[in-house]
Amino acid sequence: MASFDDIDLRTLLAGGKRDWDRFVAAAAPVIHAVARRVVAAHGVSVDEAVDVAQDVFVRLCADDRRLLRSYDPARASLGTWLAIVARSCAIDHLRRRRQSHATLEEVPDSVAAVEDKHVERLNIPAGLLTERQALVLRLLYDRDMDVAEAASLLKVDAQTVRSTHHKAMLRLREHFRVEA
Amino acid sequence: MSETDPVGSDKDRALWARLKAASAADDVARLPAVFDEELAAWLDGRLPPHAAARVEARLAADPAMLSLALDTRAALHEAAGAPAPDRLVTRAQALVGFEVERQAQSGGSRLGRLGGWWRRLELAAVTGAFLVVCATGFSLGGDLQQTFAGDGERFDVAVYVANPLAESEVNFLADQGGQ
Missing domain, CATH: 1.10.1740.10 (RNA polymerase sigma factor, region 2, helix turn helix motif)
Structure with missing residues (x-):
């Protein structure tokens, strides 16, 4: 080819x-x-x-x-x-x-x-997550990608994706516990 | 999330679902636009961290943009293992051939226009030459006429007739001719 x-x-x-x-x-x-x-x-x-x-x-x-x-x-x-x-x-x-x-x-x-140009909004308070964290959650939860696929897309290793996901969820849990 | 390499829990998924239903929102419209080249550079992993973060913010907030990125990446993977149909390659390659031909044709028409001008020049040259010949001929003819006219003035019968007829002989001939 x-x-x-x-x-x-x-x-x-x-x-x-x-x-x-x-x-x-x-x-x-x-x-x-x-x-x-x-x-x-x-x-x-x-x-x-x-x-x-x-x-x-x-x-x-x-x-x-x-x-x-x-x-x-x-x-x-x-x-x-x-x-x-x-x-x-x-x-x-x-x-x-x-x-x-x-x-x-x-x-x-x-x-x-x-x-359809309708945009499904990611309803996370501004600044709570980094751009990378928000994107990782999008890929894993909304796009049903597995860790390896997300890692490949982001040009990082799988462990980095797991770590990013973990930190993002910690922040979200903490934030919503405070708000609740 | 894929079952092949699970990460997160059901609680995480539930929290994510609540977040999507919450009122506070990132407004995608207020995010800076991401251009094709930036997205391509991001997919290639060529963007510096601050630029990559900007693209990732957009991707996280804009499902259409994320679909574009994922589709592009999937297409690139597909392309690596699937050659294009021959007829597409042939047709696409012929585009420039046709373009060259078209340019040649337009060049040909330019040549045609030049040819037209050449023919007009030829016609003008021939016409000019004809006029020159006519003028020359006319002037030559005038000179001869003048020459003959001048000669006429000097015409002396005696030069051409050594022994002119006597008057009686002329009268006799005239009478013969009248009969």
């Missing part, structure tokens, strides 16, 4: 066909995986993932690769950045597609809910 390490960003942005082909070979699995997940979440046939992914590539090379030029290799890896950008592009694609095919009333609630 082609690797992002083979990509010379400078020559890619200069517009070389060979560099574009190499970029596509490396990026297609990531973009297609994102597209598959997005179409599945929106209740669209997985067969359309290729069209959605193709639209992402179109956006990447449009306007003299304006979107691709916004990538800063000093900040993040190309693969991760692409995955996030591809998700936004894919959701935009499906939104446009939905607008052209159906009115809002015709969209099933289950599908519309995916775009």
